[in-house]
Amino acid sequence: MNFLTLTLGRLSDSVRSLWAEQGGLLAVAVLLLLVACLLLSTLSYRRRLERGGEALRLANRRLSLATSVAGVGVWEWVPDKSRLDWNPVMFRLHGVVPEKDFSLPDWKARLLPDDLSAFEALIARPGAEGRELELRVQRQDDGEVRILKTSCQWQLCAAGWHLVGSQIDITEEQGTKRRLFRDVYRDALTGLQNARALNERLGQQIARHERRRGQQALLFIDLDGFKAVNDTWGHDAGDRLLQGAANRMRLALRHEDQVFRLGGDEFVVLLHGAFEDTGILERIAGKLIGTLSEPYDCDGHWCRVSASIGIARAPGDAQTPEALLKAADTAMYQAKTGGKNRFCFYTDASLCESECQKNVS
Numbered sequence: 001m002n003f004l005t006l007t008l009g010r011l012s013d014s015v016r017s018l019w020a021e022q023g024g025l026l027a028v029a030v031l032l033l034l035v036a037c038l039l040l041s042t043l044s045y046r047r048r049l050e051r052g053g054e055a056l057r058l059a060n061r062r063l064s065l066a067t068s069v070a071g072v073g074v075w076e077w078v079p080d081k082s083r084l085d086w087n088p089v090m091f092r093l094h095g096v097v098p099e100k101d102f103s104l105p106d107w108k109a110r111l112l113p114d115d116l117s118a119f120e121a122l123i124a125r126p127g128a129e130g131r132e133l134e135l136r137v138q139r140q141d142d143g144e145v146r147i148l149k150t151s152c153q154w155q156l157c158a159a160g161w162h163l164v165g166s167q168i169d170i171t172e173e174q175g176t177k178r179r180l181f182r183d184v185y186r187d188a189l190t191g192l193q194n195a196r197a198l199n200e201r202l203g204q205q206i207a208r209h210e211r212r213r214g215q216q217a218l219l220f221i222d223l224d225g226f227k228a229v230n231d232t233w234g235h236d237a238g239d240r241l242l243q244g245a246a247n248r249m250r251l252a253l254r255h256e257d258q259v260f261r262l263g264g265d266e267f268v269v270l271l272h273g274a275f276e277d278t279g280i281l282e283r284i285a286g287k288l289i290g291t292l293s294e295p296y297d298c299d300g301h302w303c304r305v306s307a308s309i310g311i312a313r314a315p316g317d318a319q320t321p322e323a324l325l326k327a328a329d330t331a332m333y334q335a336k337t338g339g340k341n342r343f344c345f346y347t348d349a350s351l352c353e354s355e356c357q358k359n360v361s
Contacts (some may be wrong), residue, residue, distance in 0.1 A: 044275065073148075075168040077104065077123060080160045093148060093169055095139030112136040112145065126161035127154050134170070147171045187261040189239060190246035198260040198268055202321040205270060206314045215313040217275040219285060220328035221249075221292075223265035224306040224340040229298065237298035241305065244298075248291045253284075265305075268325070278345065285309045285343035293341065306341035308332055317346050 073090035077083070084104050091098045094110050104123075111119055115135045130153035138145050148342055152165025185197035191202070205216050223245060230238040242265065249259045249267065256272035269288070275281055292307040310332030318324040331346035338344065 003329070012117060044170055047194075052319055071168060075165055075167070077163040078159070079123070079126060079162075091165065093146070095141035095144075110137050110140065112138060123154065123163060125154075126163070127156070130154070134174075137169075146175050190243055190261050192246050192261040192267070194260065196263045198262070198270075198325075199321060201258065201270065202324065205325065206319075206321060210315060214293050215275050215316055216324070217271045217281055217311065217313050218324055218328045219269040219271070219281075219288070219343075220310040220312075220325070220332040221267040221269065221288065222308050222332055222336060223292065224308055224336065226305050227264040229303045229305065233298055233301045233303065237301055237303065240298040241296045241303055244296045245292055248294075252287050252291045268328070281311055281345075285311060287342065289341060308340050309343035310334040310335055310346060311343060312346040 013320065033170065050155060071089060071093075071216065074087040075090055075095045076085040078085075082104070084102065084107065086098075088098060091102075094107075096102065096106075096110070108116060108119070118133055121133060122128075122133070130151070132149070132151045133148050135148050136145055137148055148167045149170045150165060150167050152163055154161055154163050183191055185200075187194045202218070208216075223241075226238065229241055242261075245265075246259065246261065246267070249269065253269065254272065258270045258272070259269070260268045262268060271281075276341065289307050289309065292305065294304075295301045296305070310328045312318060312324055312327035312331055314320075314324045317327045324340050327346040331344045334346075335342040335344035
């Protein structure tokens, strides 16, 4: 019995010793396995990062290529760091050699003075709503002025506010629009705005003066004796006279006043501002009659005409564009029947004749 007990005790000690030895080896094996798994996981993660980084670099290259092909300039302004970043297209748009230290003042120097204030207001308001505006830029390399459509948006990130935007050259597009406007709204002979332009502009002006409770003045002008010039010297001479008359009216009026040719020898003047004082209108009409009555050199022939002018105001004489034009036309015919070379205010059919005045100049 004692022998059996002793034998079992020795066997138990051997098992415990073996377990201790094998358990340590097992722990080491488990630890090595964990390290191997961690290394494999790290390597896999790095490979994913590398693939992601390569994909990101590829996406950036594709985006850069797309913006370059499309001619889209991309820029970023970080106010807190006074940092301005441009993509290569921006340098091409501005005719500037790419430089790492190209700054915001350098950019401002390329803008035309009339557009600078709008640009400065844009960059001075972090967090403001995104905007779209047209900026005229004088290229550094050739001095050519280009029109750049600028779109931008403020964004907030961990480093603070930054303004990101894009620019595209729309110079040719704007030129096409101007040519279209010229073809549709300009008189081919004189370069003045035509009847279609008058119809659109007149309604806007009447509405504007109604809001301000002012009087919109309109002058209807007809050249006296123009038919005789055409009949005597031909249509070429008549065309030279019409061109000369159009130029004289431009010079006689202020820059903000507008002259329109309705057709033939009929013109309309829209005066900028409210005209409650008839004395001012009398002086303007008298000045026009005087300058239009001077002799014209029509292809070597000296020709003379005079002018009959009708004056009407809205809303005093009429409330709609059609009615205002008709009122001024009525007053003009009253001036013509009253002896020509005169101006006449429209009041109504019974009073128009008494308002007719002869120009004294």
